[in-house]
Amino acid sequence: MKKYTLIASATMGLESVVKDECKELGFENVTTFNGRVEFDGNEEDIVKANLHLRCADRVFVKMGEFKALTFDNLFENIKRIPWENIITVDGEFPISWVSSVKCKLFSKSDIQRIVKKAIVERLRMAYQTDELVETGAQYRVKIQAHNDIFLIMLDTSGEGLHKRGYRNLINEAPMKETMAAALVLLSRWKGGDRAMLDPMCGTGTIAIEAAMIARNVAPGVNRNFASEKWSIIPENLWVDLRDEAFSKEDYDKEVKIYASDLDEGTIEIARLNAIRAGVDEEIEFKCMNFLELENMAEKGCLITNPPYGDRLLDDDAVERLYGLMGDIFMMRFPKWSYYIITSYENFEKSFGKKATKNRKLYNGGIKCHYYQYYGAR
Template identity: 50%
Template sequence: MGETVTLIATAAMGLEAIVAQEIKDLGYDEVQVENGRVVFTADVSAIPRANLWLRTADRVKLLVGRFHAYSFDELFEQTKAYPWEHYIPEDGEFPVVGKSHKSKLYSVPDCQSIVKKAIVERLKQKHGVSSWLKETGAFFRTEVAIHKDEVLLTLDTSGTGLHKRGYRVGQGEAPLKETLAAALVKITNWRADKPFVDPFCGSGTIAIEAALIGQNIAPGFNREFASEAWPFIPLNVWDDAFMEIEEKANYDQPLDITGSDIDARMIEISEANAKEAGLGDLIKWKQMQVRDLNPKQANGYLVSNPPYGERVGDVPEVEASYQDLGTIMGDHPSWSVYILTSHEGFEQHYGQKATKKRKLFNGFIKTDYYQYFGKKES
């Protein structure tokens, strides 16, 4: 058992509970859900495991300090009191970023400067350095976040955001973040032995995330993380984490996943993205209009992020596609349908009120996730 750390998995608004459940599924029980984040305490091995396995979190941050500060002197002294030398080596590079909301210390540049100075003084003292710190080594993105005078000091263990899976070689005009696509799948109770369709697949993100979930492939298998170079995390901890994702992947799990789109170019992009994800021919891709959708099996799942009609000229076409989809799925009552859209008249055009709705954000766009539960056929 290694040292205990407190980690923060950041999450888009509305997805905190999904992220919390993922963390619990990894075996970590000390979980606290807050707005936009999930805080949990675990062994240091949770750093690589959380980065590799969390599908719906944006980042994993190491919590160094949490306190209240009402003056710059308090911010400096309390920041300096934490054991930064345990995490950041003598040559570590640690730029400080910041944000402040509803706090007395509202000047973000000043807060960043003070935190930087406090850490520098602490590191010089503890590492026995009298001159400038070189900052030529491993990268430690440091953040000071202040909300209602409460200060959070964190180190970003992820580096690039976790939505950057490494498989997206092409995308459309308004690509869905991989983390949100994974959440759309996880909110359903789809299992790998059931048919899965996305009739507005765009660059294929939802179908690809479903395939990764279906075969239990860790979403971070194809990328690197900033904390891989951190000296205080033993190398064997990362080796064990990578070995675990390989052992738990079920590459032999058959899948019936189809992505379709009216745009032939998007089908080509989807195929390229799936190939980059190592899924090859595992997903079927088709160029077709939604009105040509014709499910052949029962008890399937349709999960999609169709056009919203954001541009006025697109509205009639978008509403017609909603109507076509509702007509088709009305003839397949055993199918469960999940649609993400900002169009407030979706249910009217689809022709049926949703069994359940969930408010989510697609970037900065407020959306509803309309959920229609199928009546299972034996």
């Protein structure tokens, strides 16, 4: 199999989580950069990364990286890339995404036009044809330029990896599945005799991702990817690695997950999402105010995404809510660990306790902190 440099793009703040995932999957030469993780891999690893990465946004093949100060530079560098090694003669190759920050070449439309022209010229020469019909598989090209350095990638995923396929119904201010999975992984909760609780669960994303992690359900196993139609990846590889993922699911481990929310309609959506994800038996959903919570186990892990920022603009209301959360959690769940994500800067003061640890994350583009309170071991 051929070796490639692969890229798992990641939300700012989650690069180290994605790096750990890549290492656990056995990928080699794993290196982190702002917003991405690079690693060496072959066609099998392209499939594995798409099926198994829980917190990455997409998986790309790195086609090139170079400095370009003029459009002639850009054209010649793009033309040198052996696109024919991946793109077939009938392949469709839209320049689907361009960013240019602090670069001499800043016109996105001109960059798109030049890159397209250079790839066309390269493929015409490689395939000795005047016409490229672009009716076959799709190979979306992404260009990311910063300080005149151009990073050129092909998108293997298609739709973002957060699109697991179970969440057709959402409420306002939904959290991406990739972020929800990261919150669970950062908590180190994996099921077993420790319970898990989300007392403000919304449509259930954190609870569902937790159940999938506990059961070792591969997040991409029930969806499709752009590279499934690429000729460089044998079709049986997708079948075999999906079968392998299914065979590693764990239905023997004890899993106790509790999720509640104030809104009855939202809880109903959460139940339906859990059914679609195949983890409805692992989660007990209830429509209730968090003030009514009762302790269901001596030790456990509470992970939640309470209202904040644009979701609840009144600072007084936020402070009251977080003060009540602190009182309820510490009084009724004294030995539990708490993991709470919010953009509210004075959270610890309102909550009434300084976090053991906090971590800066970006949830839906909003700068947040993930406050981590370690409970009894």
